[in-house]
Amino acid sequence: MSRMLNLGWLMLGVAMTVGAQEKPADFATQIPLAVSGSGPWYRLELPLSAQLQARQTDLGDLRVFNAAGEPQAYALARESAQTRDDGQMHDVKWFPLYDAADATGHAPNVRIQSTTSGTLVEVQPSSQLEAGEETLRGWLLDASAIKAPLQHLILDWTSERDGFQRFSIEASDDLQHWQAWGEGQVARLSFSEERVEQHEVALPGQTARYLRLLWDSPSSAPVLTSVQLKSSDPRHVPLPLVWSQALAGSSAKAGEYTWQLPMGLNVERVQVELKQANSLAPVTLAGRRESSLPWQPLGSGLLYRLSQNGQDVVQNELQLYGQTVQQLKLTVDERGGGLGEQAPTLKYAVRATQVIFLARGDGPYSLALGSALAKPANLPLATLIPDFTPAKLATLGKATVQGEAVVTQTTTTTTTAVAETNWKKIGLWAVLLLSVLFLAAMAFSLLRKPPTHS
Known part of the structure; x- marks a missing residue:
């Protein structure tokens, strides 16, 4: 009996091994x-164009093969808005930066007093200005107590100043040398008896002890009433966003536009094309996985492209929370003039995905995607790299897609591969069923055999 059981388990193991042998043609x-740097682990920043070749949202049909067609052990580093650490909010001190009313083109000269730890105590103009000669050019923020990368700036200001506020953002660790961090834009607008406010500005995710905000439009800064900075855990810095190409949409009725994504994706941001100057559109965005499901609200906001002081002020993005969607619908309140009869193009952003694989055998290596039958085979990073730490990712060898071309098999070849896979699956189940029947027959035969008497 023991020998028969062992034979049955052997047959089962052989059948499972045969079923698990995947080839690139599948x-x-x-x-x-192409790989560079030191191995044996390599890290691939997966292009969105490659990700869209998958047939499974969770990339369960992704594989890496060597030159001999042998699968490589791999892990995926990916995240969504639901699992990502939202960071920590910090209230910070802010100090006014005054300058002469007719001074342009340079930052205000100031005298600064700080403690030995770098915390600001006082910021004063370098020279005394008479009343009416000074103007509030901007604000100096003390972030010296924050040791983590800065992700967002949140401002509030007195109600006397409505409209748009545009300013430059600079960072420093010593108050002498300043690095440009781009531009910020906040707004407080009234529309159809509703108030629309934009308080948050994205920062580049770097550390800095001080931030300097200098107003461009209007030329004088508003009086701030609240300043907060949001930082991220330095051990879990979010992966960057990757943007799609422009996607054409359709419009079934006035003020309603829809777009079909190539597959279900965890979308975190969308960007709507605003062709015409002086466009103003309060909008709501909805999404769903497939046409048979009801639309689910994803967010709302005010999109605009307005001319101000000879420049276009643009807000054409909506932030989402990483829900998996394949269809998007934008509904526009046409009291703002609408966005026209033809649907605007739309770009969507998802979090970057990294593929880390352990190179075994000879190259060149290849990435394979596109199977409805493949099961997820990725390992946890801590299993793939035994002494893994997030900082170690940057030290791994680098893999890149070689050239722009993506080699796609013909429909006939793909159908044949799927058919072969189906026959393998049928064969596997047949062997398993025969094994079970064989074991059952042997057990029944042994039970019926009369006991021997000594």
Whole structure:
């Protein structure tokens, strides 16, 4: 009996091994990879164009093969808005920066007093200005107590100043040398008896002890009433966003536009094309996985492209929370003039995905995607790299997609591969069923055999 059981388990193991042997031809798309740096682990920043070749939202049909067609052990580093750490909010001190009313083109000269730890105590103009000669040019923020990368700036200001506020953002660790961090834009607008406010500005995710905000439009700064900075855990800095190409949409009725994404994706941001100057559109965005499901609200906001002081002030993005969607619908309140009869193009952003694989065998290596039957085979990073730490990712070798071309098999070849996979699956189940029947027959035969008497 024991020998028969062992034989049955052996047959089961052989059947499972046969079923698990995947080849590059089992996948619809194969992309050559080039590797550089020291191995044996390599890290690939997966292009969105490659990700869209997958047939499974969770990338369960992604594989890496070597030159001999052998699958490589791999892990995926990806995140969504639901799982990502939202960071920590910090209230910070802010100090006014005054300058002469007719001074332009330079930052205000100031005298600064700080403690030995770098915390600001006082900021004063370098020279005394008479009343009416000075103007509030901007604000100096003390972030010296924050040791983590800065992700967002949140401002509030007195109600006397409505409209748009545009300013430059600079960072420093010593108050002498300043690095440009781009521009910020906040707004407080009234529309159809409703108030629309924009208080948050994205920062580049770097550390800095001080931030300097200098107003461009209007030329004088408003009086701030609240300043907060949001930082991220330095051990879990969010992966960057990757943007799609412009996607054409359709419009079934006035003020309603829809777009079909190539597959279900965890979308975190969308950007709507605003072709015409002086466009103003309060909008709501909805999404769903497929046409048979009801629309689910994703967010709302005010999109605009307005001319101010000879420049276009643009807000054409909506932030989402990483829900998986394949269809998007934008509904426009046409009291603002609408966005026209033709649907605008739309770009969507998802979090970047990294593929880390352990190179075994000879290259060149290739990335394979596109199978409805493949099961997820990725390992946890801590299993793939035994002494893994987030900082170690930057030290791994680098893999890149070799060239722009994506090699896609023909429909006939793909159908044949799927058919072969189906026959393998049928064969596997047949062997398993025969094994079970064989074991059951042997057990029944042994039970019926009369006991021997000594």
